[in-house]
Amino acid sequence: MVGEHLFWQRVRRMARIARGKEADVDLVLSMMLRGAVRGSILVVLLGLLIVALASPQNTPASVDLDSLPSGLTQLQGPAIMGLGILLLISVPIASVFFSLVLLARVGDMTSTAMAGLVLVILTVSLLLGVTA
Amino acid sequence: MVLEIYAYAVLLIGVFLAGFAGSLLGLGGGVFLIPLMTLPPLSLDLHTAIGASIVAVVATSASAVSRYLQEHLTNLRLALYLEVATTPGAVGGALLATTLRAGVLSLIFAAALGYAATYILLHPKETARERAQAGAAASVASGLGLQGVYVDLEDGATYRYRVRRPAVGFAISGVAGVASGLLGIGGGVIKVPAMYSVMKVPMKVAVATSNFMVGVTAAASAFIYLGRGYIDPILSAVVIAGVFLGAKVGSRVFDEIRSRALRVILAPILLGAALLMVLKGLGILPGGG
Numbered sequence: 536m537v538g539e540h541l542f543w544q545r546v547r548r549m550a551r552i553a554r555g556k557e558a559d560v561d562l563v564l565s566m567m568l569r570g571a572v573r574g575s576i577l578v579v580l581l582g583l584l585i586v587a588l589a590s591p592q593n594t595p596a597s598v599d600l601d602s603l604p605s606g607l608t609q610l611q612g613p614a615i616m617g618l619g620i621l622l623l624i625s626v627p628i629a630s631v632f633f634s635l636v637l638l639a640r641v642g643d644m645t646s647t648a649m650a651g652l653v654l655v656i657l658t659v660s661l662l663l664g665v666t667a
Numbered sequence: 668m669v670l671e672i673y674a675y676a677v678l679l680i681g682v683f684l685a686g687f688a689g690s691l692l693g694l695g696g697g698v699f700l701i702p703l704m705t706l707p708p709l710s711l712d713l714h715t716a717i718g719a720s721i722v723a724v725v726a727t728s729a730s731a732v733s734r735y736l737q738e739h740l741t742n743l744r745l746a747l748y749l750e751v752a753t754t755p756g757a758v759g760g761a762l763l764a765t766t767l768r769a770g771v772l773s774l775i776f777a778a779a780l781g782y783a784a785t786y787i788l789l790h791p792k793e794t795a796r797e798r799a800q801a802g803a804a805a806s807v808a809s810g811l812g813l814q815g816v817y818v819d820l821e822d823g824a825t826y827r828y829r830v831r832r833p834a835v836g837f838a839i840s841g842v843a844g845v846a847s848g849l850l851g852i853g854g855g856v857i858k859v860p861a862m863y864s865v866m867k868v869p870m871k872v873a874v875a876t877s878n879f880m881v882g883v884t885a886a887a888s889a890f891i892y893l894g895r896g897y898i899d900p901i902l903s904a905v906v907i908a909g910v911f912l913g914a915k916v917g918s919r920v921f922d923e924i925r926s927r928a929l930r931v932i933l934a935p936i937l938l939g940a941a942l943l944m945v946l947k948g949l950g951i952l953p954g955g956g
Contacts, residue, residue: 561741564736564743565734566733569733571729572726572730576726579908582900582904583901583904594900596896616900616903623725623729623907625886626725627729627885628886631747634743643812645744646744649747650747653750657754657883657887659758660761661890663891666894
């Protein structure tokens, strides 16, 4: 009983100490995610608008990563949509990366290591996708 | 793939409703999106539908997570711990999906829909007493620091919780990852009950943490679908826009909608969709086989 009381007292103290730092991690991530999602969706919709105004019949059936840079330099709708989609699916990777940085800054090395491991697996999936 | 204008209109209305229902039930919406796109009248290719759905799931998840992080409901450590299992599962599932025939995938998806319908119907409502007791008799989840504290805006009280059975939760998360990569769903229907029932995490924390994980998991498989040419830009753009808008409206009217009534309506719809997916998988409906 006394042991449990002491345990929770310690947890409460740790929570109070950590809350200030963790609140920062949560808020920074929250703002980053909101901005990144809105931005990438706007890029997708801009591409869709260009396609709708130009020639939707000529739109390729899939996002082609190889022709993306040349399509972007010519401001082609499908390439802009492709960029938006690429940015959008990169948002969660960015959130894991920022978690890693922020958790390392507050000194939580166990969570930093876990975030690093997730980031490595995500990078592998990115490479598997790009080289497919 | 360029559809008729009427098909885009049907798709936009459908994905708006999927995003709306998904946000009210704490799901990414993938379980509604795939049947909508692959069954008549749209009857799209299953792999293409999965590609569009997975991108939409990333959008809705990231949007919801930003709100949950602001309310400090997301347990970031728990999410990262479980993602170590879920992310490789999603990559494996996505690689497997690109090699499976659409008919086989349809049958697997039908089983997932049946499970989702049961989960939605039986989805428990956590009481304040249960919230207060969450983790009270639990053992500490090793030295990972997975325990947490959150303020419930419903009753204004502060709840502390510990995480039980982290190894079992880790294994279930791996399965959720495979399901996500294989079927283009977020996997929230597996992760939330696992965290709530097995790991004894409070429901609101489980939903918020699952949302963070859903985006990361979906992103892992989205790259595979992108590389294999299964992400149609126009289809994905329409689905992203509709689901995002639906989820926004859903989150705004969250308190005014009776979720019990919504569950009673949606569960039979999902069961009906499961039956149609079985017919499609068996080649009785077009697009399967």
